[in-house]
Amino acid sequence: MNLDQSIEKICDILEESSYVVFLGGAGVSTESGIPDFRSKNGLYHKKQKRFMAFRPEYLLSNECLRKKPEVFFEYYRENLDARNVQPNAAHYALAAMEKAGQLEGIITQNIDGLHQKAGSKNVQEIHGTIWENHCMSCGKAYDVNYIFDSREEVPHCAECGKTVRPDVTLYGEMLPGRAYDNAIGMIRMADCLIIGGTSLEVGSAAQLAHMYHGKSLIIINKSKTRMEGKADVVVHDSIGAVLSSVTDLMGIGERAT
Ligand SMILES: [Zn+2]
Incomplete structure (x- = not known):
């Protein structure tokens, strides 16, 4: 055919x-x-000096979000911002x-x-989606700009002060x-x-x-x-x-x- x-x-x-x-x-x-994850030009093979110490799966994992949130959010903001795509x-x-x-x-x-x-x-x-985000403690919803435009290393909830995360499924979730x-x-x-x-x-x-x-x-x-x-x-x-x-x-x- x-x-x-x-x-x-x-x-x-x-x-x-x-x-x-x-x-x-x-x-x-x-x-x-938008790069995919594993293909030749994908995110997985992109060399980013600051993140060399970590495996790509780790940078988008629940463990990284919990243990090294500042690294998680830096990587997330740099690589997953699709707002203008x-x-x-x-x-x-x-x-x-x-x-x-x-x-x-x-x-x-x-x-x-x-x-x-x-x-x-x-x-x-x-x-999940980058367009919805929520506080990990009180559940308050935040829009997409809250995380990508935040000047804090780790975005915090205006109500309770805990971390606001994207409604994206991470490795280990x-x-x-x-x-x-x-x-x-x-x-x-x-x-x-x-x-x-x-x-x-x-x-x-x-x-x-x-x-x-x-x-x-x-x-x-x-x-x-x-x-x-x-x-x-x-x-x-x-x-x-x-x-x-x-x-x-x-x-x-x-x-x-
Ligand atoms: Zn909260």
Whole structure:
């Protein structure tokens, strides 16, 4: 199957499906310029002198937040500030699909909020989000700027003085229960699953993908992915380019503004 044929096949599947779910990973955001964690240009391999003494997983771990909060917040502010990042063609295409009734919702591992920025409504963020933050003691909620713009090494709660942390799932922490439960519910209802921007090597996306027993499976990823043997369509290409071709062909491709 060449690319045009794959895109036609994807459109045919979407049109005959009644409950389509998109399960996405870091590859969806890399086209907006956000580095993923482990690939060659990813955060994991970025050399940052001040943080050389620590493993990257440690810098984004619950242990680091508790034991070395000043290091945690310095690393977090420097590497995870996505406030000014803009959605790409993949985000806009998925938002257009939802608006047109062709997509039930999105399950994402990304914490940047770009799907919502593009206009998507049903987004389950199974690793949390940088956009919500809370006091670790009294639970008071804080907006995204509170942490990124704070002049304190460790941001403190205005009410009780304890640490304010992002609602992002760190290494060593449980996934946010409600988002993960919603995600499982969607996976069980789906008769079409689109997996994009993740190689399904490890973790929660892989677990969710294995829970899927619906009719059709579409995989879009630049590199090879596990589960390709079970897929109806596999495309190794840019997710933004593929999804916007799909929405163009379906006549729903207007970009959100
Ligand atoms: Zn507090």
